Amino acid sequence: MSPLRPSSGQAASTSSGQASATLSRALLLYGIVAEDAQLAAEPGMRLIKAATLAAIVRPGEPEISHEPAVVLAFGEQVMRIHQQTTLIPMRYGSVLADEYSVTQHLLDHEAHYRTRLAELADCEEMGIRLPLDSAADNAVTTSQISGHDYLLGRKRAYAVPEHIEQQATRLNNALTGLHRQHCAAISIFNGQRTYLLSYLVPRTELQAFRGKLNTLADSIADIGFISGPWPPYNFAS
Numbered sequence: 613m614s615p616l617r618p619s620s621g622q623a624a625s626t627s628s629g630q631a632s633a634t635l636s637r638a639l640l641l642y643g644i645v646a647e648d649a650q651l652a653a654e655p656g657m658r659l660i661k662a663a664t665l666a667a668i669v670r671p672g673e674p675e676i677s678h679e680p681a682v683v684l685a686f687g688e689q690v691m692r693i694h695q696q697t698t699l700i701p702m703r704y705g706s707v708l709a710d711e712y713s714v715t716q717h718l719l720d721h722e723a724h725y726r727t728r729l730a731e732l733a734d735c736e737e738m739g740i741r742l743p744l745d746s747a748a749d750n751a752v753t754t755s756q757i758s759g760h761d762y763l764l765g766r767k768r769a770y771a772v773p774e775h776i777e778q779q780a781t782r783l784n785n786a787l788t789g790l791h792r793q794h795c796a797a798i799s800i801f802n803g804q805r806t807y808l809l810s811y812l813v814p815r816t817e818l819q820a821f822r823g824k825l826n827t828l829a830d831s832i833a834d835i836g837f838i839s840g841p842w843p844p845y846n847f848a849s
Contacts, residue, residue: 638707639714640672642690643843644700644725651696654689660711662718665725668693669714676705694843698733700725701843728848734815735792736841740783740825741806742776743836744798772798776807779832783809786828790821795846801837809836810846 642657647666651659659666677683686704693699708714718725772780780796787794791811799808813821818841829835 638672638674638709639667639669639711640676640686641702641706641708641714642668642670642686643693643702644668644718644729645693645697646729649697651693654692657689660714660718662715663722665718665722667714667718669708672707676707690843698729699843700728700732700848701845702848703845731792732812732844732847735812735844735847736815736818737844737846738791738811738813738818738821738825738840739838739842739846740809740811740835741799741801741837741839742779742809743834744773744776744805744807772807780807780809782832783828783835787811787821787824790817790824793847797846806837808846812844812847813841 639660645651645666645668647661647664649666651668656670658669660669683704690699690701694701708717784794791813793812794810796807796809799806801808811821825835825838829838
């Protein structure tokens with residue numbers, strides 16, 4: 613395959629009188645890579661280089677589409693790039709106005725992105741989703757309750773239950789030494805609240821990581837939903 617063609621990254625910003633033209637040239641960001649990354653060509657994609665970095669972009673539509681097929685195709689393209697080189701992946705809908713804006717963004721954040729690329733090198737993201745009760749199930753009623761108690765009740769409704777925290781700690785301890793970083797956050801998956809445990813796993817440890825999860829699944833009644841490997845979205849910021 614032919615390599616992805618770089619751009620000079622020297623486009624000038626447009627005036628306010630060219631607002632509609634600027635909008636039509638808005639660039640959808642797929643991710644950030646090292647400027648010397650070798651990537652197979654993808655139709656419509658470009659590399660914009662600045663300093664030691666390069667942004668992978670595609671000219672976007674005036675309005676971002678949220679059609680499932682479009683979002684899925686974006687994710688598949690990010691995965692293909694991730695399989696070729698170390699990538700800081702961008703979430704769908706990350707847009708900058710034009711080539712000049714992309715160049716400035718790379719220059720302004722070069723040190724941060726270089727550090728992040730070093731941390732993500734040769735890694736995959738693995739995830740474990742622990743199911744949570746819905747916030748509505750834990751909601752408090754407002755009748756005959758003080759404002760203070762109401763706020764405490766709302767805080768408890770959206771907090772991670774103690775038994776889920778304990779399960780997360782048990783998993784983290786069992787997986788020690790098999791990942792480079794980990795983080796956790798409440799998120800929605802298929803309409804259900806979950807506690808997502810994300811792990812940045814070196815590819816050299818991926819088989820051992822999966823093997824440990826299989827062992828844990830035999831000893832933990834509800835280990836949750838295991839996913840991955842993925843591009844490291846939750847370690848990109």
